[in-house]
Amino acid sequence: MSSADYCPTTPQEVREMLEVIGAATVEDLFAPIPSHLRAASFDLPPGMSEFEMLDTLKGVAARNGQAVTPFIGGGCYDHLIPAVVDHLAGRAEFYTAYTPYQPECSQGTLQALFEYQTAICRITGMEVANASLYDGATALAEAGLMALRATGRRRLVIDGGVSPFSRQVIRTYLANLDVEIMEVVSLNGGIDRDALLAALNDVTAAILVQNPTFYGTVEDLTAIAGAAHGQGALLVVSAYPISLGLVKSPGEMGVDIVVGDGQPLGNAMSFGGPSFGFIGSLKKHIRNMPGRIVGETADGQGRRGFVLTLQAREQHIKRQKATSNICSNQGLCALKGLIFLTSLGKEGFRELATLNRDKSEYAKGKLSAIPGVSLVNSGETFNEFTLRLPRSADQVVASLLKMGIAPGFPLGSSEPELAECLVVTVTEKRTKAEIDELANLLGRELETVGF
Amino acid sequence: MNLIYEQSVAGRRGVRLPASDVPAADSLPVELLRCEPAELPQVSELDTVRHFTNLSRRNYSVDTHFYPLGSCTMKYNVKAVENAAGLFAAEHPLLPLLPGGLEHAQGSLGLLHGLGLALAEITGMDEVTTQPLAGAHGEMTGIMLIAAYHRAKGNKKRYVVVPDSSHGTNPASAAMVGYEIITIPTAPYGDMDPELFRAAMSDQVAAVMMTCPNTLGLFNPHIREICDIAHSFDALCYYDGANLNAIMGKVRPGDVGFDVIHLNLHKTFGTPHGGGGPGSGPVGVKEALIPFLPVPRIVKKDAGFALETDNSTSIGRTANFFGNFGVMVKAYAYILLLGREGLIRVSEQAVLNANYMMARLKGYYDLPYDFTCMHECVFSASRQVKQGVHALDIAKFLIDKGYHPPTIYFPLIVKDAIMIEPTETESRETMDLFIQVMIEAAELAESDPGAFAALPATMPVSRLDETRAARSQNVCFAGC
Structure with a gap:
């Protein structure tokens, strides 16, 4: 089957249009491009139907693996979308x-x-x-x-x-x-x-x-x-x-x-x-x-x-x-x-912000109570806070990712002196159960290596 | 139509949020607390739906009207690609930067890598970065790469050369990178002449930026010569890919001698223009410029796709994450749909349609550069101007007839320019009807030039007072 090109013009119409233009073939219209400038290669696969395309890309998307519960933000946030x-x-x-x-x-x-x-x-x-x-x-x-x-x-x-x-x-x-x-x-x-x-x-x-x-x-x-x-x-x-x-x-x-x-x-x-x-x-x-x-x-x-x-x-x-x-x-x-902003409205926007802070404060309390873990922020926070762990945050993140949770963004790669620190993000989408699970897994992770 | 703010009723609510499953936190201290909630609209969900649905009906769009806006490639946006983008909607961009996180992003990184390979093959370049967020952002990134190249070689360069027919973004992008601009006048045959170019060249020139076919829709047969002259001064050649829709499978800028190229995925690769964005402006380079590409750079290794983040020769980050990823999924889907033969047909049909339009209309409008065109043609309303009818008046006539007007007054070198780009996805009947209306406009300019002043007469508003807008600077609603 020929590829989909979304060009509606029929071969008969192409001939008639060329006649109006006064050209014999479509290729004649490319005469302004000298032959020594012509493409050396154009090696692409043949086209496909939209159904095959979607199957192909579903396969690509599947290589991202299982969904991860994100306690990460850093400029991109998992919020509700009405x-x-x-x-x-x-x-x-x-x-x-x-x-x-x-x-x-x-x-x-x-x-x-x-x-x-x-x-x-x-x-x-x-x-x-x-x-x-x-x-x-x-x-x-x-x-x-x-x-x-x-x-x-x-x-x-x-x-x-x-x-x-x-x-x-x-x-x-x-x-x-x-x-x-x-x-x-x-x-x-x-x-x-x-x-x-x-x-x-x-x-x-x-x-x-x-x-x-x-x-x-x-x-x-x-x-x-x-x-x-x-x-x-x-x-x-x-x-x-x-x-x-x-x-x-x-x-x-x-x-x-x-x-x-x-x-x-x-x-x-x-x-x-x-x-x-x-x-x-x-x-x-x-x-x-x-x-x-x-x-x-x-x-x-x-x-x-x-x-x-x-x-x-x-x-x-x-x-x-x-x-x-x-x-x-x-x-x-x-x-x-x-x-x-319109669908949330004046009150809804305030409620959304409040919900973020409430969830984050709850998580902050649970996580900073884990032995060896301390809170870095001396001031108030909104829906993100930074924890200092008793060891490299990189190892902790790698372990928890295997369990399907991204527990935060470790700072070691951008600031080596903060290698034990983790920025945790808690939006309104994180449930109490997810937060409790994070606290559980983080506590166990820090325990198991004999801290 | 009322503004959404004018429909607000105190106490009315829209979307309801989930109930909290955690205890309420202590209040923030008063010095950090907002005094009054932001005055956002207080409307019901139906109010919101009706308002924005009715607003949408006040737009012309590709799905509702022929939209031959030259230089913008307003082709049909295939619906299936929208479904493709949805497959990746929940992916967080920091995942691959986490320790052990790469395995959670192999699909997304693989897609970007695959798109880069396809675009490199289409343009004849050696590597493509997908980070730039729009065409102009790609231009700036490309000129930064050129600046980094010269700095690494110890070259002292001050100037970037552009033809006077260039998009305004070309000189503006070069200026953002600190270069001064040399402008070359267009030769009588509608393009930059190699001899005029040579005369402007010196060791101080960092780059020449060219659009080919240019904004007159003409292909410059001398581009290889111009690239050779530039290279003899160790200046690099930048290809503005805005008009790539004309030449897919016919010419590859990389084969001809260009060193850097940006593409507009929302033009050539059929992603929706969104009322002014999001676009996407990937940049392709030749091998000599690969060391300077933005980080994080996606590299393919035996174990899968990885990120190179600590390259000291890189220009650095140009955007927060990996570019307008959702747009790139759609462009990749488009390339999969069309394939090799489909993309060649796109360019052939785009060029055929533009030449058909030009042939049918040149008896009615002046054609200052009367040569076989590529994907667009540029008329001048100079004949109509003698009757007092300008390009703007013809545009307003077209709006009343149900057409989005062509680009007008650009390129700047054509008096009262009317730049028509039909694209490959329009049928002959649609073009014939448009041609008929353009002929009517030319006839009305002869018979009753005064009639244009009242146009458009069928829209929600007639001509708007732009001076008043600029003077009052009312850009934020003050009431309610």
């Missing part, structure tokens, strides 16, 4: 459309993105937000660049509580630019305030922190914001969106730019992507913001409508002078984020 999210975002009018360049026939996407921007402003306490960036890590790098533009300075201070993956991405983004990066080591899982403020000076463009930190500590950033502003610097925070249901918003703390990874808001983990990055800021920084922004306006009859706005910041107009090279956003993922 059924309406995928049903509504799965409307083909949303997912088979593109960037809304023509606003009259794209009001669905544009209004949804305006509502999304509003939701981001409301959970973060910021005044403006864009229509989304790629992911949390690249959003933080873009926020760093935005702060450099806004202040005209060339120095960033990055707190050690920022995810090691995000810190690596920032270093990649800045490697070829003339920017000084100062990294400050964390203290007891939280921000070392003295060290952070000592790194701040009057040529610093911004301090970049993560809240809660990668190790789980929730910080009040009010004083840090004040200190940054005192030196003419901005405070940029990468926030875990689910925590914003309970934790004081960055806006209330005096933060200037807020970013984060939107995956927890209605997007499947899907091996880490697609997700979306969100970014919000004070209004005075809007012209330095990267990416698409949707704005409200009206037509000639006074009817409300939405358009892409402030496009003079963007690459298709400004080319090399643009605020960023970003061209698309993560439209569909941001839409899922909006539908997620």
Whole structure:
């Protein structure tokens, strides 16, 4: 059987179209490509039906083995996704459309993105937000660049509580630019305030922190914001969106730019992507913001409508002078984020955050009571915390993985001095039974090797 | 339509969460506690469903309308690939980084590796990283690889060369990596001329970025010569894969002399555009650039797939995890479905459809570069502009007739450009009906040019005041 190519044109139609064009064969249309440039190889298997394709990929997926109960997060989280999210975002009018360049026939996407921007402003306490960036890590790098533009300075201070993956991405983004990066080591899982403020000076463009930190500590950033502003610097925070249901918003703390990874808001983990990055800021920084922004306006009859706005910041107009090279956003993922927040609503979002903290506090109590295990965080935590084990966390993780549990993320590979430490994540999806089982297995594991 | 916030009623609830099975924790101290809950909508589940369903109906999309948006390759998105992506939805990306975790991710890593191999064969490159999250992100990654290559060789380079017909992302991406831009004007035959290029070259040039076929839909017959000139200055050649849909099985950029390429999986490989993303922008390189590829890099070993994370020559991480994995599952599924012959047919039919469109419309619209085109053709509304009718007006006419307009005003080098990319998945009848409407627009421009100002008249809104939007900067709803 011939392969599926989704081309509806019949051989008869091909002949008629060639006649209109004045070409004898389809190959004639490729005459502008000289023969010495032709492909040397094109060695791919023959096509298949959708049924064979799905069987093939089921086989590939099966090689991931049995599902693992994840007590890991680190930027990607196992949260509940209400059924309406995928049903509504799965409307083909949303997912088979593109960037809304023509606003009259794209009001669905544009209004949804305006509502999304509003939701981001409301959970973060910021005044403006864009229509989304790629992911949390690249959003933080873009926020760093935005702060450099806004202040005209060339120095960033990055707190050690920022995810090691995000810190690596920032270093990649800045490697070829003339920017000084100062990294400050964390203290007891939280921000070392003295060290952070000592790194701040009057040529610093911004301090970049993560809240809660990668190790789980929730910080009040009010004083840090004040200190940054005192030196003419901005405070940029990468926030875990689910925590914003309970934790004081960055806006209330005096933060200037807020970013984060939107995956927890209605997007499947899907091996880490697609997700979306969100970014919000004070209004005075809007012209330095990267990416698409949707704005409200009206037509000639006074009817409300939405358009892409402030496009003079963007690459298709400004080319090399643009605020960023970003061209698309993560439209569909941001839409899922909006539908997620809408379906939970004002009370539901707070309840979700509370449920995360309750589960996490329960797990923290159980796990830190295991002999030899101690809690690293000296401050409050949300739904992640860091444990110090009596021996290498790597061995413990490997053992428990064999029993179908990922007990946390061991820190040895990124920070060798923390080789005995484990960041444990407990979302609302983890049941009491799963937490008890983790405590059981961890206790037994630490016991059996004769600690 | 009302905003979802305007439908909010205090006390109304949507989705219900599971009851807690653990004791309530102590409250956070007040200095860490949010004073007021975020003002999210308070609506029922049906309110949510009806709102977003009705919003969706205010969009044109590939599944509902012909969408010949040039340079964006708005082909039909095969439904079966959506089911394929669902097979991997619950997989956590940190699993393979855990000690003993690789065996829990052999399927996902194997899929990425397999996709990389297929894309390398399609483009003639030696290795592909799937980490970049979109086409522009791939461009930036590619230019970072080039910068790392020059740094390792001790080369001092300042410039990246682009033709004036390039996508705006090309110079913007090079600028993100700290390069200055040299722009080459397009020759009368619609492409970058090797002699003009040679004149701009020096030892300070790091790379040349080319789209081929370019944004005029034309294939540059001199690309090998241009690559050779670049290489003689130890500059590298970057291939913007935005227009790969035209040449699958016909040309492989790697064979011709390109060193780095990015692909847009949402264009050529049929993954949905999602109203502006998620895309995916894998980057392919020649052997000399493999040491600089982003980490973690997926490598195949006897025991299975593994991750290389500690390569000191790598440019580092460009994104949090392994790229837009779900998009890559769909692209891999698409390649499996079409296979070798299917992908060749895709390019042949895309080129046939674009040339058919060009042949049928060139009596009605100016065609500034009148050559056999590849997958798209670029007209100018300059004839209509003499009557006061611009490309934008023609676009609005098309919207009223039920068509998503072509790309307009791009490339910038064509006055009032109308860039049409029909793609291979459209039938001849669909194209004939569109051609008829384009001819009607040309006729109306002659007979009643004033009629365009009121268009579109059939949509929920007519033309919107963009100046007002930019001035008021109302990007977040202030009410309710």
